[in-house]
Amino acid sequence: MTELNGSPADPEALRTLALTNYGHFTTMAVEDGRVRGPELHLDRLARDCRVLFDAPLDLAQVRAWARRAVPATGRCTVRITVFDPALHLGNIAQDADPRVLVTARPAPAAGAEPLRVRSVVHLRDLPEVKGVGLFGVLRLRREARRAGFDDVLFTDGDSTVLEGSTWNVGVVREGRVVWPDGRVLAGTARELLRRAGTGTGARVTLPELAACEAVFATNAAVGVVPVTQVDDLVFPADHPTVTGLAERYASLPAERL
Numbered sequence: 301m302t303e304l305n306g307s308p309a310d311p312e313a314l315r316t317l318a319l320t321n322y323g324h325f326t327t328m329a330v331e332d333g334r335v336r337g338p339e340l341h342l343d344r345l346a347r348d349c350r351v352l353f354d355a356p357l358d359l360a361q362v363r364a365w366a367r368r369a370v371p372a373t374g375r376c377t378v379r380i381t382v383f384d385p386a387l388h389l390g391n392i393a394q395d396a397d398p399r400v401l402v403t404a405r406p407a408p409a410a411g412a413e414p415l416r417v418r419s420v421v422h423l424r425d426l427p428e429v430k431g432v433g434l435f436g437v438l439r440l441r442r443e444a445r446r447a448g449f450d451d452v453l454f455t456d457g458d459s460t461v462l463e464g465s466t467w468n469v470g471v472v473r474e475g476r477v478v479w480p481d482g483r484v485l486a487g488t489a490r491e492l493l494r495r496a497g498t499g500t501g502a503r504v505t506l507p508e509l510a511a512c513e514a515v516f517a518t519n520a521a522v523g524v525v526p527v528t529q530v531d532d533l534v535f536p537a538d539h540p541t542v543t544g545l546a547e548r549y550a551s552l553p554a555e556r557l
Contacts, residue, residue: 301402303401304401306364310385317432320383320392322432323432324351324382327377327378327521337489340492342362344430351426352431353384353396355398357400382401384397412522414526414527415464415525423454438465452464452465453530460504468519469516473513474513481503487520493518493545506531518549524542524549526538
């Protein structure tokens with residue numbers, strides 16, 4: 301399903317999105333019509349719309365359009381993209397009239413394989429916004445996969461651990477969950493877990509990972525996933541704290557979209 305403002309998407313509008321590539325989005329994992337933290341997703345859309353377009357967003361209307369894409373039963377992934385089909389390189393400074401593109405696709409059963417990641421120095425452009433421009437992220441992920449890893453872990457120039465390509469990272473240090481601080485996109489899965497009282501924020505550097513008992517990734521689509529390798533460091537796939545965190549996330553209540 302692909303709809304723009306509740307109607308079949310105009311190919312010309314999609315062409316503009318592809319060529320100009322200016323906008324933002326959020327992605328939700330939906331099961332039997334329910335999603336964890338829908339308000340976090342909607343608040344993100346409203347916030348990012350103000351940042352990129354200096355324009356408000358009708359969240360009630362967005363929610364209604366998204367609901368149309370969700371089947372009553374089963375798992376699916378719904379992506380909500382906000383962009384202005386009238387904007388292009390020549391008029392990028394004009395007042396914007398953002399539109400809402402909703403796409404839905406079937407999702408596999410819950411659960412994901414542990415990740416083996418390679419660290420890279422990379423700070424995304426405006427990391428607090430979930431922007432559609434993914435060139436840098438995809439280039440680094442492609443290079444990592446061709447080198448035998450699953451994904452990348454971003455660090456800054458001072459070896460501070462930041463985030464993964466499309467996920468937040470956490471560590472277990474001295475038996476406690478630590479969420480690395482830094483300029484990152486605050487994912488909804490991480491925020492739900494933090495609001496549930498799991499862990500504290502602190503600066504974590506790449507060399508300090510050697511003293512950590514476990515590393516994990518969080519993402520709305522997969523929940524909590526162990527990270528079993530960072531560069532040459534190896535971590536367990538079944539650490540009890542990470543397992544408990546995954547169970548905690550799976551137990552969080554989901555709401556009707």
